[in-house]
Amino acid sequence: MKTTNNILKNKFRTKRTTERKHKFNLSLKIAVSVRNFSFFYSEHQAVKNVTLDIPKNKITAIIGPSGCGKSTFLRSFNRMNDEIVGYKYSGEIIIDNQNILDPVIDLITLRSKVGMVFQKPTPFPQSIWKNIAYGPMIRGIKNKGQLNQIVEFSLKRAGLWKEVNERLDDKASQLSGGQQQRLCIARALAVWPEIILFDEPCASLDPISTSVIEDLLLDLAKDYTVIIATHSMHQAARISNMTAFMYLGELIEYDKTEKIFENPAKELTEQYITGRFG
């Protein structure tokens, strides 16, 4: 592991990263491998020594009671935690043979490769079109035709095209909650990610919108690696291939979803699944 790491070390670094970005090894079955990862908020340790491998082009769910560190863990995959004052981490998170916790990692490249969708839909207070085109535009694409193509592709992929293609210039805030969330997914798709993180994407949505989003996630998993943090274990059971159960910052159990829900190895997991706490 160490040697390959060294060979490919510069992949995310500003210079060579970008050249290699889209030539990643398709035979690799592991999208993210986490080794002994711990995260501290000044004093408080929110993630404790977690080790796991996340498979490629599958849905991996992180479940656990609220406050157990799911979001913190998830935000570490694209270093969104760096925006917080007073944090510290240790261990490794390896994506594409690169330890992304390395301080020299270029965050811009990392974040366009590992996209994120938040709990609350956060459309920018601009038009639908501009929301989607935002990512490509900051990357320097100015050609309107190309942008239109990207917008169309992303909206189609997020299953929103039919609903909004007539009103791309409307304010994004006029969409319903579920549509806004799909808009955010489309926005993330427009920057060409390989991994998409979802932090409780359905927590603020109604049941119907939730099922639409869940279908979308299943569809996206054909092409993308999806990691979803959710406190709803039913959602995890419905859509995920792998499930990780976290409790008080520790990874209690990580296995195939069927295994976790039908025959958990740990007593704590069983208690949580059967609803005896949390």
Added chain:
Amino acid sequence: MNTTLMTKDTSSESKRLESLTKLLSNNTIGSTFYVRKTLDSSIKVVLAIMTVSASLLTIFISLYLFIEALPVMGSIKIWSIFLEIIIFILTSFIALWTFFNKSTFSQKFRKQTIRNLAIIVEMLGVFLIVTLLIDYTTSKDILSLVSVTITIIFEFGILILLIHLFNSKTKKINQKYMKPFAFLLIFLVLSIFIFEIIEVIPEIYTLSEIKQLLFGQTWNPKKENFGAFNLFMGSMIVTFYAIIIVIPFGLSIGIFMAEFVPENLYKHLKSSIELISAIPSVIMGLISFRYFAKLIKSIFFALGVEQQYSVGNIALTASITLAFMTVPMIASLTDDALRSVPKELKKSALALGSSHWEVIARVSIPYNRSSISSAIILAFGRIFGETMVVLMVAGSNPALSKGLLNPLQGIYALPAAIALEVSDVVVDDPQWHALFYLGLELLTISFVITVLGRRIASGKLTFTSVKKLFKKGCSYLWNRLSKRKEEEIKYSENNNFARFTKDKFMHPKNKYFQSRPTSPSEEQLNTEYFETLMCTNSSILSKYKIRKQRIYTGIFTLLTFIVLGVLGLVFFSVGIDGFRNIDFQDIIPGKPSFSRMVQGHYGYLTSTIGSILVVGTAALIGLPISTAAGIYLTFYLKPTNKLGQMIKNGIQNIASVPSVVVGLFGWGIFVSTFGWGKSVLSGGFTLMIMMVPIVTSTTIEALNQVPNDFRQGSLALGSTKWESIKEHNLRYAFPSIITGYLFSISRVIGETAPIILTAAAARYAPTYFPSGLTNSAVAMLPFDIYEFGLYTDVIYPNSFSWAMTCALILLVIALGLFVFGQILRSKLQVKYD
């Protein structure tokens, strides 16, 4: 991923996809990427430089005043020794405290202290060397040279020890090593001091100069009598009575706005009260010179004491005017404070059967005691530094012949003395330095008052905390003296600590207390609150209580209407007098005929253009700097960071520098030292200093209003930090930031004292524009008002109507910007739903 996609789709679709993939991967590489990265990091550096330079302005101003004031304050050497002794006492106190408290402080802490101490001593030494060298260059005294050499040798020794200490971070430094080092340090500093003091003794007589400055009662610059005590007392008299007058008005209006005004009227009332603060002080000075003073004179006439006070220009007139000008400050702070009282608290008080008034008096006001008292203290600081009104209506007699506290006499206030005497002083004259001394005194007083007020507002300084600190110190000493066991001390300390934390916890300013989730919605609570109110009103309250409440409400309403009435009268008189006498021919700069010049008839337009030029220059320099500072402090150096807090305070401290002191600074630096003379540039730079704190804080406020979600979302899409700020927070906060700009311009365009000192003069040239950016005085609106408003019509016919017309134009501009800003903010604000 791409291969799987391609196999799935139709061929044309897959081609398009391929091109898209290429496109996106191409555009992340290449020059754009590096351009973005470089832009991101360089912008951070630029912002940091601007912010830090802005935050150092106050220190720079005070240092400059201090240096310029030194020649009248005794020998330079004495002052440096004085400074050093203070630092010495502090450091040795800390040193002794630390070294002999083995049990209380950890090894690490003691090591750190000793290191910091050494650094302080080191800096002290450098300071000492510099002063001694300066001394040597001026006096060629061989003794100084000897002491410089000795100090340098000592310094060197300390430096070596310091380096050693820094290097041995990992090494364990034990008691044996630390103690000698500590004693060595103290010994070194002591010996330097003894040496210094021996040297300085022959100059000790110069200390009488500072005593004379502080307590001398005669101010007669022509005879080089610089006793500033009566000037100080004059300012104190005006401020003291102004505060006494403003307290009932300000508090009543605040209470009235927060508790009694219906919601739909509230907004209008609040904005009309705030209009008062947008009236330039020179206009208030003019109005009070022309009307209040005469009114007071005639009142005294009616009372039969006319001979005694035949002139209305007395301290009381200024106090009343200043009180009126300070009403909005106290009123809106009180209003905000009262509105911050949790609804549950009021409800539970009502449920106990108290009347509405009792809730206010017993619950709301005590709950906000610290904010209200800090509002009053801050108002005190503001009034103390206010120049134009005391200059125009308080007279100019430093004698104080009717007693030190009598408001019924003309006084000569500190700021007025500065503004008035600067115009005919010679550079490097003793009077020049004396004026800087006055500036320093004024600055120190305002600064101390403001810091005090702010500490009280932030809950760091309360009566109980002072008492507690005192008690703690006493009990500690007592424990020490009576040699009690250490456990006992610890216990009592812990106990104190527990009480202290509990106190903090319960404090209204506490974050927890404020952010505690309230389950019912705000609206629900509101209606509930009023229902409870109605209920108690009708059934439980006795008639007596209701009557009492009615009386109070009546008083509040009355006071509010008095203030509004005065506001109306001010507008009315400026409007009528200004408009009636407007001569549209005067808009055009006339031909330079002498009689027209004497009357000041060189066109209102010239003065308006002059004002716009100077303020425009100020805005051109000040707005970018302060916006940068706002951005930097919001996103790069969070105020949670110690350094960030310090820098933010540094910038906000500029706001506590009285405008006349800023003017004095500008006069010393730009007008005299840089040799720009009175000019657009000097005035612009001076006003820029006044703009910085206003715009910085409005920018910070505006940026904080934008939810952080957008920036997060944008970062998650791979924007750089600067892109995420520019595209989201800056864009959405833009209307509020612009409003901040307009407010600051509206504030600064009416500033008179700074521009009297640095830019404006009666300029009788028949042109619209000054002849150059430097060394060409400008005609400006506030200056015209001040200059022509004070002449009687006997000397210059029409001078008063001229001043009034200028006042009208200035008022329209200032209020226009103010109101326009408010409208802009409410109309343009992006809604985040």
